[in-house]
Amino acid sequence: MVYEFEGRTEKEAIDVAAAELGLARDEFDVEILETQSGGLFKKGKVRLRVHVHSNARPAPISEAAAAQAAGRPIPEPRYDREGRGVRRERGADSAGEPRGAASRQAAPSPEGADEFEAKILEFVKTTVEKMGYACEVSVLFREDKKLGVRLDSEHASILIGKKGKNLDALQLLVNVYAGRLGREDLRIVIDSENYRIRREEALVKLAYESAEKVRRTRGSLLLEPMNPFERRIIHTTLNDIVDVETKSEGEGLYKQVRVLWKGAKR
Structure with a gap:
């Protein structure tokens, strides 16, 4: 790609x-x-x-997102290869935590990683608090080349921003900081209120609905501007539908995805 x-x-x-x-x-x-x-x-x-x-192609869309888009029961939440967050189950307890959350805690940090993680968490917390919002941060997950950071705040909706743009900006900042700490090999993923998985579910649903529409009209549909990660979800979701194809259009970071019926070009 x-x-x-x-x-x-x-x-x-x-x-x-x-x-x-x-x-x-x-x-x-x-x-x-x-x-x-x-x-x-x-x-x-x-x-x-x-x-x-x-060998770094995106993983298939998570089972939770695909299941919800197709109207099937949602499987037990987990992290997929891309390190996206666990979705909140409908059966969450009164504290808002998914059942069994204690058994899905972040894995122990590798030896020597504690100091780095502490600096990352402190950077996120300090940055958000300088914006005027109280927050708590913690390690969400650990993978070979990814570290998940959970951001909890009463002002989560503001910190996430429209279509996650504020969260993306904060994530970009912390990745630049991680590079300055000598960890350019590691990607930091920041999530709040399970936004990442909820956004993925919405995009999967949008992709299927768009495919059905272009099938009915035998034409094409241009979606809203999206960042590369979001466009990748649309492309991957519709990749195996034989009579529908997708392509990115536009310039810059936020391009649009066009969903079109293959016969429309003839």
């Missing part, structure tokens, strides 16, 4: 790509498309193309 990103410097553009795609630096190659030098009153700009390695 190929994506395009921009940044003020090459490093910033690469950091944006890694954070948005949820990949480690060694899981994609970079091709510089354009470099503009900055001046006294002008910011520099680097535009690059990212080629994702074949």
Whole structure:
């Protein structure tokens, strides 16, 4: 898969790509498309193309998201390979925690990782509190190349932002900080109120509904602008539907996905 990103410097553009795609630096190659030098009153700009390695292709959509979109019973929540969060079960207890949450705690941290994790948690907490919002942060999950951070706050809806843009911005910042700590190989995933899995479920449902619509109309449908991670969900969901295809259109980070009936091109 190929994506395009921009940044003020090459490093910033690469950091944006890694954070948005949820990949480690060694899981994609970079091709510089354009470099503009900055001046006294002008910011520099680097535009690059990212080629994702074949062995780093996105995992299938989580069972919970696919089940809800298809109207089937939702399976026991878990983290998939991409490190997306556990969805809240309908049978949650009075405290709002899923049943069995204690048995799904984050795995023990590797030796020597405690100090790094403490710095990451402190960075997130300090950043949010400087924005004027009290919060608590904790480790949500640990994987080989991913670390999940849970953000709890009475102002979660504000911190998440419209379509998760505030959460994405905070996630980008913490990944840049992790790189400065020498952990460019590790991706930090921040979630709050299980937003990531809820957003995925909504996008899977949107993908199937869009496919049905273009089948009925024998035409195409252009969806709202999305970041690379969200577009990837649409592409992956509809990848195996033989008479429907998808393609990204537009420039910059937030492109649109067009869903079209294959016969529409003839």
